[in-house]
Structure formats: structure tokens, C-alpha cells
Amino acid sequence: MCHSGPVAVELIQKPIPDQVLRPFTELVAGIPQVMASAKGLDGRYVFVNEGFCERVGLAADRIVGHRVHEFFPAAMADSYAAQDAEVIATGKALRGQLELIVRADGSMGWYVTNKSALRDGGVVVGVAVLSIDLQSQVNSAHAGLAGVIAAVRRDIHHGWRVAEMARVAGLSSTQLERLCRRTLGIPPQKLLQRLRLEQAVHLISTTSMSMGDVAAECGFYDQASFTRQFRSVLGLTPGAYRRSR
Secondary structure (H helix, E strand, O other): OOOOHHHHHOOOOOOOOHHHHHHHHHHHOOOOOEEEEEEEOOOEEEEEOHHHHHHHOOOHHHOOOOEHHHOOOHHHHHHHHHHHHHHHHHOOOEEEEEEEEEOOOOOEEEEEEEEEEEEEOOEEEEEEEEEEEHHHHHHHHOHHHHHHHHHHHHOOOOOOOHHHHHHHHOOOHHHHHHHHHHHHOOOHHHHHHHHHHHHHHHHHHHOOOOHHHHHHHOOOOOHHHHHHHHHHHHOOOHHHHHHHO
16 A cells, blocks of 8 residues: 555645536435545545435535544545545556545444545546445344354354354355355455454454454454454554554
């Protein structure tokens, strides 16, 4: 991930023409369970939809014109800004980025985020961001999948295997694999990792447990594995996340 990008983003500022921004804003304006935003090269929001406003807990006019660091913990905002900078610098889309977010009411949720460059005549003038709430996908997909998620959350430190998760769902391992990929875009193993990390974030945020104890409580092999997986998904270490909270 490019961490030098946010500095470069400040160097050039180009306005985003209405004809460039309008197709994106019209597409995402009324879609439920979807968070959408667009930012200029300086990192300032130029558009947010209702889903984004609900996540942040502010009206659009309180968000537009401001930067990501004004709404999210520093370490997480750094990660988001670095993603934006990489898309702007390379022009390449970022797809399927799994992110754990904290909603305005303090609850946690998982979103899959895609980012792509906004171009005016081939020149990159900003970045468009689209995030989908995975919980809404689960609730409408299959009762068995929702049951697996509930079972894993109840016994998070258990050594879950895909075959065992499939039995809970009333499916074969192959069927569970297909359902997970179709609904969430990830295989069952990644779903298990996501749920372990979700509980880890909760413990880091609400207790003073050591990182070793958090790793053990959430079913990770060891603290090193926990730190590696946490950083790969959330973009920062468990310690950095606790400090940002």
C-alpha cells in the first residue's frame, strides 16, 4: 500500500466537472445499505450519499469540503487516505477491500469497498468510493449462513473447520463455499477470520486485555498470526488500533 501518496495528493488540485461526477452521484444516490462518496485530489469530500451520512452521523453539508481525518480515528483515516492516494497515483481501481467500520451508534459492521479514479478527458481529478454493508447481504441471503455466523460468534475461540460450519448451516462444504462467495465475496475461511477480527476489535476497544490474551480469546494461532491478519485486513496493527480509539 502506498503511504507516500497522501503528501503528493496535496500538490495538485483540479475541480471535478459536473459531467464527470454526475453519473456516479445519480447511480448511488438512493441505494440502501450502500455508502458512497467522492473526493477531490486534495482529499476533500465533494459528494456523500445518505448511507455515508448515516455511518458518520452527520448531514452531507457537514461532511462535504472536509477530509477523512475529521471523521475517523487517525490510524484508520491514514489507511483510507493511503488507498485514495494509490488509486489517484496509479489510476487503478481498488476492488474487494474488506473493512471493519464503526457506525455512528457505536456498533461495528463489515463493508466491502471498491474505489476507482474519476477522470476528466483522461486526467485523474478525484476518486469515487462505494462500500456495501455485508450484514444486509447476509440477512437476505440464507438462514443457514446467518446461523453459522451466530454460532461462530457465540464460540469464537473454538477451532472451527469449514465442514463443521457447513453442518451448522445445513449445507455441504461445497454449498457453503458457493454461498459465501456469492453473498459475501469471500470463502468460509475468510468469513471465520472476519468474525475473529470483529471480536478482537471489540475486546481491544472495550477491555484492557493484552494483545496476547485477545489473540487467544479470539481463536488465533498465536499473537504474531493475529497481528499479521489484523493488519492485512484493517490496515494497522492491533496496538495502533487501540491507540487510535
